[in-house]
Each structure stands twice: as structure tokens, then as C-alpha cells.
Amino acid sequence: MWPADIEATARAIIADLTARGLKIATAESCTGGLIAAALTEIAGSSSVVDRGFVTYSNEAKIEMLGVDAATLAAHGAVSRETAAEMARGAISRSGADLAVAVTGIAGPSGGSAEKPVGLVHLAAAGRSGNLLLREMRYGDIGRDAVRLATVTTALNLLREIAQAP
Template identity: 55%
Template sequence: MNDRRLESLDDLAPLAGNVLEELKAQGKMIATAESCTGGLICAALTEIAGSSVAVDRGFITYSNEAKTELIGVPAGLITREGAVSKEVAIAMAEGALERSNGDISVSVTGIAGPGGGSEHKPVGTVHIAVAATGEPTQHFHCWFADHGRQFIRLETVKTALASVLNALKDAKSH
């Protein structure tokens, strides 16, 4: 992808297509667990015809209760670490993997703004995790510039898709 500013999910179609092609080539399915992106990762993937071969399901876990009820994130973990944290992102990805037919999952939790940030977790703070069967869960702590809610959400989707693609390629090389 070039460095121009993302305008919409359409700008992510080439990257989403690459993820789907790699999933198909490996015979794998993906599940998503999304908070701050509200389903945009799954939407980017399912915008492409034929995606049902590689996309199992998407969990939109915007509230803390949804994180606990749908994908098993312990309520105590959310209370202790905060919903926007490495620990919760990892629990989300692992929970989505366990509660789906996916072979790989990606989770995102963050602060897209304009409000909700703090000194320690400013707007633009995002945690991404990728869990895959038989592999250690990967975590990425991102800080996106506060150029508005749409910018942060689209950058999060781009980074999440790129992280999945890298994890798939790494697993293939083992």
C-alpha cells in the first residue's frame, strides 16, 4: 500500500484480497473479534466475492459485557487491565479462535476518539492480537495519530489485516 491517507474500506481491498488469497491457499478460515473497528475488518474481507471460503465469523464486542459473553474475556481481566490493553486483546483473539471454526483470528481494541483517551491511553491507542492454532499469540501495540475517528479505525483495519497476512506467511515458512 502506498502512504496516501485511507479514505474508505475500498482502499483496503487489495490488502484484504491478499489476506483472503493466503487463507485460501493454506485452506484456513479466519474469525475476527472487533471492538474499536465495529466489524470493519470482517467487512473489508467479506466485501470481496468468494470470501465465504475463508471467513468463518466476526464478533463485534464493543462493550465489555460482549467481550465476556461472546468470546470469554474474563470480566476481572477487563477490570484489572482495562478493555484497551495487551492482555484483553490477546484474550479476545484467543477467545474468538476457541469459539469459531477459524484457524486464525485477529482482535482489535482501542480508543478511536474523539473522546475516551487519557494520559496513559491517548486517543489513537490500539492493541491488536493474532491467534493461530498451534502458534503463540502475537500482540501489537499501536499509536495512531489523532487525525480523527475514521483515520484511526481505517489504520487499525489496515494494520490488523497486514498482521494476519504476516502471521500466515510466517506459519507457511515453518
């Protein structure tokens, strides 16, 4: 179902976090649940994946994750600030030890000169307070390609936050 690299990364995450007794939450906008789907494709993922939040609208980001309306007004839904609040909200509103959040413009429309199609902000947070942020500019490579590239980056960010002390 998934490209081999995504499946291999998801499998490695599930194995590592199962062995360490850690749980994951996802907070997804532009990927619409694909990160959680990639993780739950792996047998045994129920011991690792706590929950996934699909927060496509600003209202969902506010209600489900506690993103501050002022953050959305000042920086927009597609921003590092919003991604960070999404990741922290996923931690605080779940039983997870680690969370990854994504918000971006997959296209084909919705982009602007300041925030072009293919711009995605990602954040990974740990219950310990660690936070990693990434800004990716995949370009106008097509909606499916942007979403799959975001899943790959998000899984790699999860692996990175899992290794942080």
C-alpha cells in the same frame, strides 16, 4: 468502497488462505466490524471468513469471547492483555484457524493521559497457539482515520500470523 491498499491486502489474504484451506475469525471493538467488512468485500471470501465478533462492550467481550472479567478490571478494555484474550477467544469459539482482535480508543473522546485517543491494541492468534501482539499509537487523527488505520494494521497482522509456522 475501500481504499486501494486495504482492498489489495484483503484480496491477497483471501487468495492465500483459500489456497491453503484456512479460515479466519475477527474480534472487533473499536472497528465495529470493519475488518470483517473489508474481508467480505472480496468475492470468494465465504471460503475463508468463518465469523466476526463485534464486542464493543465489556459484557460482550466476556460473554462472546470469554475475556476474563479480572483481566478487564486489572488492565482495562484497551490493553494488550484484553486483545490477546479476545483473539484466543475468537479461535476457541469459532471454526477458524486464525483470528485477529482489536480494541482501542478511536475518539474523539474517551482518551486519557495513560490511554490517549488513537491508542489501539491488536492481537492475532493461530489455532496452533501462535500469538502476535501490536500496540499502535495513531494519535488524535480523527475517528475515521484511526479506524481505517486499525483495519490496515489488523490485515497486515493477519498476513503475518498466517505465515507463522
